Amino acid sequence: MNAPLPPDCLNSPWQLARRAERMNPSVIREILKVTERPGIISFAGGLPSSKTFPVAEFEAACAQVLKDDPAGALQYAASEGYAPLRQMVAEQLRTKAAAAGHTWEVDPAQVLITTGSQQGLDLVAKVLVDAGSKILVESPTYLGAVSAFIPMEPDVVSVASDDQGVDISDLRTKAAGARFLYVLPNFQNPTGNTMSEARRAALSTVAAELNLPLIEDNPYGDLWFDTPPPAPLTARNPDGCIYLGSFSKVLAPGLRLGFLVAPKAVYPKLLEAKQAADLHSPGFNQRMIAQVMQGGFLDRHVPKIRALYKAQRDAMLEALAQHFGPMPAQADAAMLDSRLTWNCPAGGMFLWARLPQGQRAVDLLPIAVEQGVAFVPGAPFYADHGDERTLRLSFVTPSVEEIHRGVAALARAMQEQAGV
Ligand code: PMP
Numbered sequence: 411m412n413a414p415l416p417p418d419c420l421n422s423p424w425q426l427a428r429r430a431e432r433m434n435p436s437v438i439r440e441i442l443k444v445t446e447r448p449g450i451i452s453f454a455g456g457l458p459s460s461k462t463f464p465v466a467e468f469e470a471a472c473a474q475v476l477k478d479d480p481a482g483a484l485q486y487a488a489s490e491g492y493a494p495l496r497q498m499v500a501e502q503l504r505t506k507a508a509a510a511g512h513t514w515e516v517d518p519a520q521v522l523i524t525t526g527s528q529q530g531l532d533l534v535a536k537v538l539v540d541a542g543s544k545i546l547v548e549s550p551t552y553l554g555a556v557s558a559f560i561p562m563e564p565d566v567v568s569v570a571s572d573d574q575g576v577d578i579s580d581l582r583t584k585a586a587g588a589r590f591l592y593v594l595p596n597f598q599n600p601t602g603n604t605m606s607e608a609r610r611a612a613l614s615t616v617a618a619e620l621n622l623p624l625i626e627d628n629p630y631g632d633l634w635f636d637t638p639p640p641a642p643l644t645a646r647n648p649d650g651c652i653y654l655g656s657f658s659k660v661l662a663p664g665l666r667l668g669f670l671v672a673p674k675a676v677y678p679k680l681l682e683a684k685q686a687a688d689l690h691s692p693g694f695n696q697r698m699i700a701q702v703m704q705g706g707f708l709d710r711h712v713p714k715i716r717a718l719y720k721a722q723r724d725a726m727l728e729a730l731a732q733h734f735g736p737m738p739a740q741a742d743a744a745m746l747d748s749r750l751t752w753n754c755p756a757g758g759m760f761l762w763a764r765l766p767q768g769q770r771a772v773d774l775l776p777i778a779v780e781q782g783v784a785f786v787p788g789a790p791f792y793a794d795h796g797d798e799r800t801l802r803l804s805f806v807t808p809s810v811e812e813i814h815r816g817v818a819a820l821a822r823a824m825q826e827q828a829g830v
Pocket of ligand 1: 456525526527528529552554594599627629655656657658663666667668
């Protein structure tokens with residue numbers, strides 16, 4: 411049945427599909443519009459730092475690709491993706507898993523190059539979700555994934571999560587009949603948290619026991635600051651997981667390239683969905699990325715991104731401690747309710763903070779913008795009841811000096827909101 415039309419469309423020939431009714435403008439994008447006023451220091455965006463884009467390497471790769479095989483680069487191409495790039499992706503995943511102590515024999519035939527990992531989420535939804543299907547997500551989770559799943563009309567169920575990852579006993583109570591659990595083990599968006607080794611091992615075992623497929627989204631995994639994160643969930647049970655990766659955070663999001671690794675049981679259907687969606691991801695961009703990656707470029711380039719982001723995170727931690735007092739090593743609930751609290755992400759782009767009791771992030775935002783700083787309230791990242799006190803702070807795009815000024819402005823805004 412078609413959805414009813416809004417009254418101003420009554421004489422319009424256009425009848426919207428029910429799924430279109432369920433699509434909403436991203437809450438975050440709406441917030442970002444407000445915060446993009448000139449002069450505002452933004453901790454709100456989710457963009458990688460443009461300082462990290464390897465412009466000269468792309469310039470050289472562009473010329474090389476056109477010189478080597480212009481017809482191949484500019485012609486329609488295979489839906490699976492550019493074979494040398496699929497090979498590189500498989501090799502890198504195998505090497506990283508081995509360094510983390512796991513054998514993961516990634517067959518390049520299981521790698522599908524996607525138009526950003528966002529397309530991976532869309533394909534997963536199309537292939538695995540029927541109207542009314544139960545799907546499980548962390549609490550909070552990546553809003554863009556929920557937006558990709560929603561048009562398929564699922565029943566989205568949140569599983570409790572803490573700073574170690576998914577709560578296994580809550581998962582057990584909710585897993586029956588679920589199509590999958592969508593999970594972000596590394597430097598999660600929005601919290602910056604990383605799932606511990608113990609929790610990964612437990613989740614992997616329980617998911618296998620419950621026959622629950624996992625969708626593992628890992629766009630930030632390479633951006634660790636001190637030590638690499640534990641091995642992916644997919645490396646532990648490749649037949650029970652779909653792994654999503656991205657070139658956006660290690661090279662450039664503008665090329666819109668990512669990849670997925672899927673078990674043989676679902677790969678052909680994901681490929682058919684991909685063919686229907688866009689035939690293939692831009693072949694020219696795929697060749698440029700393969701050209702840039704040749705000779706171990708990422709091994710030299712990614713450490714520079716890590717160093718930059720770590721310095722930025724440290725600046726934010728220092729500024730927060732200066733303005734709000736250091737986070738106590740041990741504190742009771744009353745103490746944590748009385749002050750701003752935050753975590754210390756071990757990688758990625760985001761820090762997660764929580765306002766004192768009685769303050770709501772959504773009310774603080776306009777006051778903060780008046781003071782010259784923006785952030786994203788955390789509540790929209792929850793598929794069910796959001797924690798209204800939470801906020802996401804990105805530390806990668808402002809300079810260190812701006813981070814200090816921005817945190818000072820946040821402190822002023824909080825004082826104003828509290829009426830101090
Ligand atoms: N997953 C997560 C968790 C993300 O944060 C993002 C980007 N913000 C994506 C997927 C999509 O990234 P892309 O399509 O650029 O690969």
